[in-house]
Amino acid sequence: MKEYFKHDPWKVIEEGFDPHMNKVAESIFSIGNGRMGQRANFEEQYSGETLPGSYVAGVYYPDKTRVGWWKNGYPEYFAKVLNAPNWINLHIAIEGQPLDLAKCKVESFRRELDMKTGILTRLYIASLPDGKRLEVNASRFCSMADDEIGAIKFSLTPLNFSGSITVVSGIDADVVNMDSNYDEKFWNEVYKDASRDQAVVTAETKKTLFHVCCGSTVSVVQKGKEVSLKQSSVTKEKFAAFQFELPINEGESTVIYKYAAILSSENHKKEELVAQCRTQLDYARQRGYEKLRDAHVKIWTDKWNECDITIEGDVGAQQGIRFNIFQLSQTYTGKDQRLNIGPKGFTGEKYGGSTYWDTEAYCLPFYLGTADQKVARNLLVYRHKHLQRAIENAGKLGFTNGAALYPMVTMNGEECHNEWEITFEEIHRNGAIAYAIFDYIRYTGDNDYLVEYGLEVLIGISRFWAQRVNWSDDKSRYVMLGVTGPNEYENNVNNNWYTNLIAKWTLSYTLESIEYVRGKDESVFNRLIQSLKFEVQEETKKWKDIGDKMYFPEDKHRGIFLQQDGFLDKVIKPVSQLGKGDRPLNQKWSWDRILRSCYIKQADVLQGLYFFEDQFDQDSIKRNFDFYEPITVHESSLSPCVHSILAASLGYQDKAYEMYVRTARLDLDDYNNDTEDGCHITSMAGTWLSITKGFGGLRIVDDQIHLHPFIPGQWQSYSFKLEFRGQVIKVNVSQASVDVTLEEGKELGIVIYGQPFVLTDKVSSPIR
Ligand code: BGC
Numbered sequence: 001m002k003e004y005f006k007h008d009p010w011k012v013i014e015e016g017f018d019p020h021m022n023k024v025a026e027s028i029f030s031i032g033n034g035r036m037g038q039r040a041n042f043e044e045q046y047s048g049e050t051l052p053g054s055y056v057a058g059v060y061y062p063d064k065t066r067v068g069w070w071k072n073g074y075p076e077y078f079a080k081v082l083n084a085p086n087w088i089n090l091h092i093a094i095e096g097q098p099l100d101l102a103k104c105k106v107e108s109f110r111r112e113l114d115m116k117t118g119i120l121t122r123l124y125i126a127s128l129p130d131g132k133r134l135e136v137n138a139s140r141f142c143s144m145a146d147d148e149i150g151a152i153k154f155s156l157t158p159l160n161f162s163g164s165i166t167v168v169s170g171i172d173a174d175v176v177n178m179d180s181n182y183d184e185k186f187w188n189e190v191y192k193d194a195s196r197d198q199a200v201v202t203a204e205t206k207k208t209l210f211h212v213c214c215g216s217t218v219s220v221v222q223k224g225k226e227v228s229l230k231q232s233s234v235t236k237e238k239f240a241a242f243q244f245e246l247p248i249n250e251g252e253s254t255v256i257y258k259y260a261a262i263l264s265s266e267n268h269k270k271e272e273l274v275a276q277c278r279t280q281l282d283y284a285r286q287r288g289y290e291k292l293r294d295a296h297v298k299i300w301t302d303k304w305n306e307c308d309i310t311i312e313g314d315v316g317a318q319q320g321i322r323f324n325i326f327q328l329s330q331t332y333t334g335k336d337q338r339l340n341i342g343p344k345g346f347t348g349e350k351y352g353g354s355t356y357w358d359t360e361a362y363c364l365p366f367y368l369g370t371a372d373q374k375v376a377r378n379l380l381v382y383r384h385k386h387l388q389r390a391i392e393n394a395g396k397l398g399f400t401n402g403a404a405l406y407p408m409v410t411m412n413g414e415e416c417h418n419e420w421e422i423t424f425e426e427i428h429r430n431g432a433i434a435y436a437i438f439d440y441i442r443y444t445g446d447n448d449y450l451v452e453y454g455l456e457v458l459i460g461i462s463r464f465w466a467q468r469v470n471w472s473d474d475k476s477r478y479v480m481l482g483v484t485g486p487n488e489y490e491n492n493v494n495n496n497w498y499t500n501l502i503a504k505w506t507l508s509y510t511l512e513s514i515e516y517v518r519g520k521d522e523s524v525f526n527r528l529i530q531s532l533k534f535e536v537q538e539e540t541k542k543w544k545d546i547g548d549k550m551y552f553p554e555d556k557h558r559g560i561f562l563q564q565d566g567f568l569d570k571v572i573k574p575v576s577q578l579g580k581g582d583r584p585l586n587q588k589w590s591w592d593r594i595l596r597s598c599y600i601k602q603a604d605v606l607q608g609l610y611f612f613e614d615q616f617d618q619d620s621i622k623r624n625f626d627f628y629e630p631i632t633v634h635e636s637s638l639s640p641c642v643h644s645i646l647a648a649s650l651g652y653q654d655k656a657y658e659m660y661v662r663t664a665r666l667d668l669d670d671y672n673n674d675t676e677d678g679c680h681i682t683s684m685a686g687t688w689l690s691i692t693k694g695f696g697g698l699r700i701v702d703d704q705i706h707l708h709p710f711i712p713g714q715w716q717s718y719s720f721k722l723e724f725r726g727q728v729i730k731v732n733v734s735q736a737s738v739d740v741t742l743e744e745g746k747e748l749g750i751v752i753y754g755q756p757f758v759l760t761d762k763v764s765s766p767i768r
Pocket of ligand 1: 636
């Protein structure tokens with residue numbers, strides 16, 4: 001854990017420049033707008049350690065699978081999130097010397113992300129090798145209002161000299177992915193031009209043939225007036241830019257505005273891209289930086305109004321939750337049904353694909369609670385659209401009769417993960433897709449979703465489970481062999497408790513849903529069973545039987561569920577007894593050693609207890625928590641939030657707080673020593689969950705919001721808002737009371753500490 005960034009309620013601040021932390025900072029200060037995003041790389045040249053990253057949503061490259069030993073069933077490719085053409089570059093030379101912080105003496109440096117406004121700034125004073133000192137103040141944003149536009153304001157002031165600078169600025173599509181499997185470049189040039197003040201490049205991805213067209217234009221202001229520039233064009237392969245020279249005077253600022261338009265063939269006809277890019281550039285330049293910025297800030301103001309969480313009395317915790325909400329909101333806005341929430345969002349390349357089970361298991365509740373119901377519904381419909389692909393995916397592994405296996409990682413519904421122990425075995429992901437349907441309906445009451453889309457998906461998943469289990473004569477039970485549970489530090493185990501549980505639950509939820517849909521609309525039901533060739537009697541009978549006779553490993557003596565068969569053969573030694581040099585295990589230990597150890601990467605049995613807490617009594621949850629928490633290393637970012645929520649419900653308030661901080665500040669403090677690759681976007685929803693479901697005790701029971709709040713001793717108060725079935729409530733918890741206000745809507749029944757209230761304006765209850 002590194003405490004590098006300064007604490008502040010609304011800002012993330014880097015004070016002083018540490019080149020070793022630059023890649024971490026580039027991830028942390030990433031900005032985006034749901035349509036595109038940008039790591040916090042410098043505009044000017046930088047020859048030090050950096051991970052350049054510009055990303056355009058939905059654009060990917062199917063990089064040929066690279067594995068040591070090919071196994072039948074492996075997907076042909078891994079969908080790489082592409083490093084897209086770079087639009088931020090603004091290279092500056094001062095009388096021939098490049099402005100490059102790796103070669104300058106950095107006298108002062110401050111990088112700051114204002115989360116309230118979504119604006120990134122850098123302010124520094126540097127001296128060049130020949131002693132020339134200058135001050136730079138650079139700001140930029142990816143416009144939330146005009147989501148194909150990015151804008152930069154770059155101000156430079158010579159402090160002890162007058163002279164001239166040369167600026168080169170444009171679009172560079174000659175970019176690479178660090179994680180390319182064969183060191184291949186993924187882009188071909190389609191078009192480039194630098195004329196009429198506009199540098200424009202269209203690049204095409206190999207194989208997938210996406211077109212991304214980027215353009216830029218600059219204007220310069222000195223002494224408050226726009227300077228007329230004598231620009232000469234600079235073009236080379238996949239690169240178009242302008243070069244110009246300017247005199248600069250000691251103590252006087254030169255302000256360079258760069259406007260960029262970033263468009264993709266996902267949203268425009270290929271043949272119209274260039275023209276529309278030029279139109280966007282004209283528009284951006286005409287509006288100017290300030291107006292574009294104001295429109296962008298207005299969207300952030302509205303967003304914060306919907307989903308801010310306040311914490312009084314703990315700046316680190318406050319900054320953490322806002323950072324997480326900020327990142328989630330700029331990754332996925334819910335506007336485009338084709339998009340999803342990639343684990344790295346727009347902050348890095350690692351992981352590839354855009355969709356993991358993270359969306360359903362972690363992110364969905366955040367969007368349910370903070371956005372219009374349509375946003376969450378879109379996330380479910382996204383999976384419905386991929387159902388055929390999930391069926392094909394299962395088919396490749398030998399499953400038949402419409403069994404669906406949703407991919408571990410995907411861009412378009414096809415599986416693209418390629419490690420056998422995950423691709424073939426980490427099948428619990430399928431259950432999360434089913435669980436999300438249940439979770440969505442529980443929250444919204446939108447039962448029609450089942451009729452329209454949900455049941456079809458549930459049947460596909462249930463068919464998969466029914467084929468994936470086998471009857472064990474020895475145990476007289478159904479078992480599930482050769483799986484990997486959520487804890488990826490165990491592979492190819494038998495009877496992972498969580499997987500068996502979610503499979504059994506899916507079967508029973510599907511049976512219930514069949515009854516619901518049949519009762520609601522017989523003709524829809526009949527059409528569905530015909531199109532699915534669903535043998536109602538036979539298949540449902542089998543599912544019921546599996547549900548009734550599923551095997552679950554447990555240790556009756558300890559009163560715990562076993563993560564998998566044989567778990568207790570391991571040497572059980574708490575994480576607290578590991579040396580500091582052992583962590584993170586995945587960077588310090590051999591895989592073999594990890595697999596044999598008892599250490600758990602992320603919530604596994606506890607994930608099941610979190611999802612299905614109603615099925616277990618508190619004592620049982622407590623015994624399992626007491627057993628598993630001390631041996632969990634939380635080396636998946638998805639883990640601590642589940643522990644935080646369970647700890648809160650068990651009354652382990654210190655643990656709940658510790659796990660909250662770990663979730664909330666995971667990237668800010670680089671807990672897992674991997675933030676340089678990008679931020680852990682999907683787990684950020686877990687921070688929101690830790691506060692609402694954990695500290696707030698939020699549950700939806702029988703169509704009503706239930707709250708059971710506690711407040712950590714360090715905090716004076718905290719508050720969050722919830723959208724619930726067209727109404728909005730604000731929950732404020734102080735050391736003395738819980739106050740709930742109805743902010744939108746007329747009347748809402750809610751339950752606080754088990755006591756029902758009718759909320760028309762405000763209700764209060766003393767804190768317990
Ligand atoms: C976790 C998975 C998760 C993936 C993407 C892995 O480290 O173990 O559960 O889906 O990261 O976030």
